[in-house]
Amino acid sequence: MPDETLPETPPETLPETTENDVTEVTEPESTVEALESVERSDSAAAKAAEHVLATVEPTVGVSKPDTILVADGVQRRFGGMTAVDVDHLEVQRGVITALIGPNGAGKTTFFNLLTGFDKPNQGSWSFEGKSLAGISAAKVARNGMVRTFQLTKALSRLTVLQNMQLAAMDNPGENLFASLVKPLWSGTEKRNAEKALEILSRFKLDAKKDDFAGSLSGGQRKLLEMARALMTDPTMIMLDEPMAGVNPALVQSLLGHIQALRDDGMTVLFVEHDMHAVRHISDWVVVMAEGRIVAEGPPAAVMQDQAVVDAYLGAHHDTDLGDDSLLDPAVLARLEAEEEKR
Numbered sequence: 001m002p003d004e005t006l007p008e009t010p011p012e013t014l015p016e017t018t019e020n021d022v023t024e025v026t027e028p029e030s031t032v033e034a035l036e037s038v039e040r041s042d043s044a045a046a047k048a049a050e051h052v053l054a055t056v057e058p059t060v061g062v063s064k065p066d067t068i069l070v071a072d073g074v075q076r077r078f079g080g081m082t083a084v085d086v087d088h089l090e091v092q093r094g095v096i097t098a099l100i101g102p103n104g105a106g107k108t109t110f111f112n113l114l115t116g117f118d119k120p121n122q123g124s125w126s127f128e129g130k131s132l133a134g135i136s137a138a139k140v141a142r143n144g145m146v147r148t149f150q151l152t153k154a155l156s157r158l159t160v161l162q163n164m165q166l167a168a169m170d171n172p173g174e175n176l177f178a179s180l181v182k183p184l185w186s187g188t189e190k191r192n193a194e195k196a197l198e199i200l201s202r203f204k205l206d207a208k209k210d211d212f213a214g215s216l217s218g219g220q221r222k223l224l225e226m227a228r229a230l231m232t233d234p235t236m237i238m239l240d241e242p243m244a245g246v247n248p249a250l251v252q253s254l255l256g257h258i259q260a261l262r263d264d265g266m267t268v269l270f271v272e273h274d275m276h277a278v279r280h281i282s283d284w285v286v287v288m289a290e291g292r293i294v295a296e297g298p299p300a301a302v303m304q305d306q307a308v309v310d311a312y313l314g315a316h317h318d319t320d321l322g323d324d325s326l327l328d329p330a331v332l333a334r335l336e337a338e339e340e341k342r
């Protein structure tokens, strides 16, 4: 790797930036508190999503009016264990779909399969009517389906702007680093730099363009991951746990940005553990448990679905599904009785 592509000072020696450098004036103390002040979006796109999905039966494998992604019979086994076993899933275009499920449900594995980062034992899936089974991650991205990646150690040592430029270089995810051998400042790169600055400014990260990505806070890194994905003008964006490690001070801003992706016409599929975030921004929720899809539907309905309550609360009584009504005495009494029988 040429030295000039790396900043002189290693990021470890830089002071950590704080969340407050970027946005919020108010400082909620918890994610829940932060979310209390987040209204569900009433944008035209949000209303359109709600309107069209109101016509869809909340049943597993249901057909959607305008499907952008379809998966059929997708199975992934590790030794004798079946991590993913999805019969049929359709993702509606132009809406925010959340993929949720307890730990080990198979969400990440399914995500990896759809985006070409893993290979299934069997199954097929198509994006915009085009089969993607057996297609490399780079080609999946070129077809318009882009996923975010956690900032790797290598990318942390590049500046925010360099990260953005690399993202435009046809190199999804981990392969980005290999592209450092290419010259960075060609004509195309200049255009990419302009585009990068435009996107960074939308994410209020433009002032940080020359900072090491590794010096960003957790929330700022999530914003950078999203900003990087936008460099390839995706039709569909896949977000892997966008709220993980995010300080409450950036929660509202991050959720606003995810909703803005939908409002700009993109389709969003995201894996998330924070049920409050899921309730607040998703138009449709797909629930996985033990590799299978056990429920799908609008967020409020899905989180009261018995299969979902069982999948989460059956294993973890203290799991917060973002809706206190789930913790009603009848549910708790049943779970306690089940626990006593074990």
Ligand SMILES: Nc1ncnc2c1ncn2[C@@H]1O[C@H](COP(=O)(O)OP(=O)(O)OP(=O)(O)O)[C@@H](O)[C@H]1O
Pocket: 078, 083, 101, 102, 103, 104, 105, 106, 107, 108, 109, 110
């Ligand atoms: N490379 C692998 N080798 C063996 N087993 C694996 C591998 N990857 C995943 N698994 C197993 O497959 C199952 C599904 O894992 P996966 O990470 O997809 O679940 P998840 O729903 O994303 O969980 P979490 O929410 O905890 O990230 C788990 O039992 C996991 O241990």
